[in-house]
Amino acid sequence: MDAKDILGLPKTSAPSEKKPRPPKDSQRKPDGISREVYALTGGLPPLMPTLEVSHLKKRPPVDKEKVTWQWLPFMSSARTDNLQLYHWVRVVNGVPPTGDYAFAKYNKSVDIVKYTDEEYEKYLTDPTWTKEETDQLFEMCQQFDLRFLLIADRFPSSRTVEELKNRYYAVSRALLVAKAPSSGDVSNHPLVKNPYNMSQEIERKRALAAVLSQTRQQERKDAEILAEAKRIAEIRLTRKEEEEAELPQETTADPDVNDNTIVPVEPASPSSSVQPPPLAAVLPISTADSASTPASLRMLRVFLRTHVFDQMVQEANSSSGLRTVKRVEQTLQDLGINIKPKVPTKAVCSEHLELRKEILTLLNLQKQLQYKEAEASANRENSYSETPSTPMRVQRDQDRLFVPDGYSGERVGKRDNKRKGSGRHIEAPPSPPQSKRPRKLKSSDG
DSSP states (O other): OOHHHHOOSSSSSOOOOOOOOOOOOOOOOOOOHHHHHHHHHHHHHOOOOOOOOSSSOOOOOOOOOOOEEEEEOOOTTOOOSSOOOOEEEETTBBOOOOSSSSGGGOOOOOOOOEEEEEEOOOOOOOOTTTTHHHHHHHHHHHHTTTHHHHHHHHHHSOOOOOHHHHHHHHHHHHHHHSSSSSGGGTSSHHHHSOOOOOHHHHHHHHHHHHHHOOOOHHHHHHHHHHHHHHHHHHHHHHHHHHHHHHHHHHHHOOOOOSOOOOOOOOOOOOOSSSOOOOOOSSOOHHHHHHHHHHHHHOOOOSHHHHHHHHHHHHHHHSOOOHHHHOOOOOOOHTTTTTTSSSSHHHHHHHHHHHHHHHHHHHHHHHHHHHHHHHHHHHHHHHHHHOTTTHHHHHHHHHHHHOTTTTHHHHHHHHHHHHHSSSTTTTSSSSOOOOOOOOOOOOSTOO
């Protein structure tokens, strides 16, 4: 059974004629496109318009430079003998470069003063130096551009570097002053303003050599000596400042007046049996803390003020409890004041510590006031209990249970246990005893 049987079609049918395929138009692949891209697109126009190369802007023609290297002669203006040398030169388009030698600008020479025989005899005579030595020194200074180490190595006589420098600068300074119209014209010249000191230079080199030749042990020993000397100097300065700070305190201190020293007091409750300390303990007769605050800041010569401030705050709070310290900080925050000053200068730190002491005094006075109020309320309660006719005594008598004579304590205890059960309220009024309930009327009573 095939498809024709299922569809009910006759099995014999006329042969269908095949339609001829249309001939394909043979298109030539355009230039500038690869075979793979042309096979994928099938010759369709691209999505983006393309431009021909001929429509683009052409680059301007550039004249190519012809660069060659040639072996050419040259002369340098830095030389005085007119010596002609050769070197390779970059030549562009057959035109060689002109001008002076490129490295002649780096030939810098020192202007050495010149003197005549008359000037030497008049201004430059020195018993330790002869004229020939001086002339030779200045010639070598001109030759070696004041490189005194080279001059000392090549100088015929045994002269040190410091002696050569001293002679050269002394001659130059004397000629400068002698040729100037007035001394004020050359007063700011380096040779006149800062003259060469040979003894200081010798001492400087000796000290430098001693430092560079030290061992590690010697360096450690020198550091210990310097630290000890610094410590002794600080101790002497501290003692001197303490003596100066104690002088005005002895004349102005009053031991009978004290408003800033604080002693912490624990909070009290009305039911507490602990007696409050006397008010005199809150304000002891000592002003050492308030007087030592500025002196402690002056004792240290170099210190970190924030570190010293933290130590002074801890010292002020050492006699107070943690709860009191937190209350002080909370009070500062309520007043809009930072716990630590943002600009911890000496004056700001002193005022901040004084404010903390005043807040501690206020808190301790408030605690004393609470003690006094608790004591007054306790005395009032004691006076009520001693008077029998007071309303409180009458009220207590009314709250008592009435127990008749014919009942035992066991019955009452059972009733109390029932009243204290979980199903009943403790505040409920007690039920009257059975003997007090109204008796039912009988027919004979009527």
